[in-house]
Amino acid sequence: MLNRLRKRLASETFTHFFHFFAVFTSIFVIMTTIILQIMRYGVYSSVDTRLQEAVNSYESYVNMALARIFSVETDGDGITFKFDPSKKPNYKVSNIDVLLYDKEGNILNTVGAYAQFGTVSLDTSKLNEIVDGQLQTSFGQKEKFHYVTIKVSSSDYPSVKYATFLVNVSQLDEANDRFITITISVMVVFWIISVAASVYLAKWSRKPILESYEKQKSFVENASHELRTPLAVLQNRLESLFRKPNSTILDNSESIAASLDEVRNMRLLTTNLLNLARRDDGLNPEIEDIVPNFIDDIFENYSMIAEDSGKTFIGKNQTNRTFKSDKTLLKQLMTILFDNAIKYTGDDGEIIFTVKTTDKQLILQVADNGPGIADEDKKKIFDRFYRVDKARTRQSGGFGLGLSLAQQIVHSLKGTIVVKDNTPKGTIFEVKL
Structure with a gap:
């Protein structure tokens, strides 16, 4: 059990899962933190703004607080309040409570609406700063509030030295706690979902x-298989020559010719393998203007090759304007398709090669009257080393790399290549670039 767990932890799948899971977790933590900060700012910003506005017009609030206690000027016990009734309180900001303190820190207005804050002591350590506070009411409930304390100096009310403005935020705090619970719950649910998403993305x-x-792996195995045969032939031929040291070149001309054929096959195979390996890293086509005569020159060469092979070639150049493509890649693509048609048609073979342009595309169509390709083979013919007729030798059937190369070229030129049946027999390869 432990060994199985260790293998899973050391596997590439777990490594990918861990990376995705770490990324998702980091995203959710950052998102949750940002959302909670924004929520807190949004909930309390209006309260803090009201407190700041009250501080800016503190004289009105002090007068309002004194008006609730004294309606006329009063002298007694050395405390004098000179309240001016003509100074009407300015009620710009509502829901603000005010506590007035003397120089000893005693509350001067612990009556009426301010009774709930009668136990709030003076704190001069953070003057002009908005601070969180908490107190317990006579009913045993905890009340939370924001407050700001300022220093007061006025001849109208010389005994008032400090004023504290307070706003009850208990309801806001409860609402904020609910929002926090909901937000964290939603984030936890999505975080759990991210575990499943991490597993899926890892796979x-x-x-x-x-x-x-x-x-x-298949490519290496197939390449090794293809190289093994010519190497075995070369080894047998060379060993045969070594056993006949007195023979002349003429006596061993057949063995030498066969060896040279295998060397040529190996050279062609290694060249194709190198091309495939290079193109796996990506092709960078060099796009340039191509005139219609370029196609005619290629068709002329194909006609001679077909004539030498005893086949009929019909080239139809229907390009009526200059078009853009990569000359080298286009010529190689056309040659692969033509060579494939030559190999897989009989003595009465006929190849019709059509090249035409539309408003947005260059279309290549190669039709032959060969034996055709079965439906199950059509899905595999672009795989490396795949040959439809397994009985064909490399001399007549090739290595099975041509169409794979053709497909790479088509993809690099941002096109498509399809194969379909010809009527009444044969195959049609159609390329759209």
């Missing part, structure tokens, strides 16, 4: 890597 991201690995 999904590894899928192309595994496919690429399997293709690479």
